[in-house]
Amino acid sequence: MTPLVSVGSDSVGRQYFALAGPAPLDVLPWGDAGFDALVFVAPSAAPHGVEDALRALIAANTDWIFTAGSQAQFWHDRVDQLSVEIGRQQRIGDGSPMTAYLDEIQSLDQWETSYSFGGCDYFLFVVVGQEIPASFHIRQHATQRA
Secondary structure, three states: OOOOEEEEEOOOOOEEEEEEEOOOOOOOOOOOOOEEEEEEEOOOOOHHHHHHHHHHHHHOOEEEEEEEEOOHHHHHHHHHHHHHHHOOOOOOOOOOOEEEEEOOOOOHHHOOHHHOOOOOOEEEEEEEOOOOOOOOOOOOOHHHOO
């Protein structure tokens, strides 16, 4: 099993974690509490691996699911489709989970806390198709820095 790695916290106390996916989400340290997630899709990611990661997040207690990296808009649309297939929402656009794609983010080091629209205390990066860089740590937006 891929280990869950703490990658920092922000000025409002939100805690950020990362794992290489797809991976089971049944033992998250925050239990049943809601969380936001970003699926970062590397160019080398296998489509079935991305689908598996998305399905696990949709089935979990996610408030927001963001997609970034390779084909971010396609995978965003797939989150909406899978949410209907799984039964989390009745039709595309119902907003459970909320979704957004960040096509401007093509590497993990481009992400910063201003991209997190959700209000949950926990944020999970699921990285598909590459290892999590050892140097990856969240960056706070300039207006959030102390």
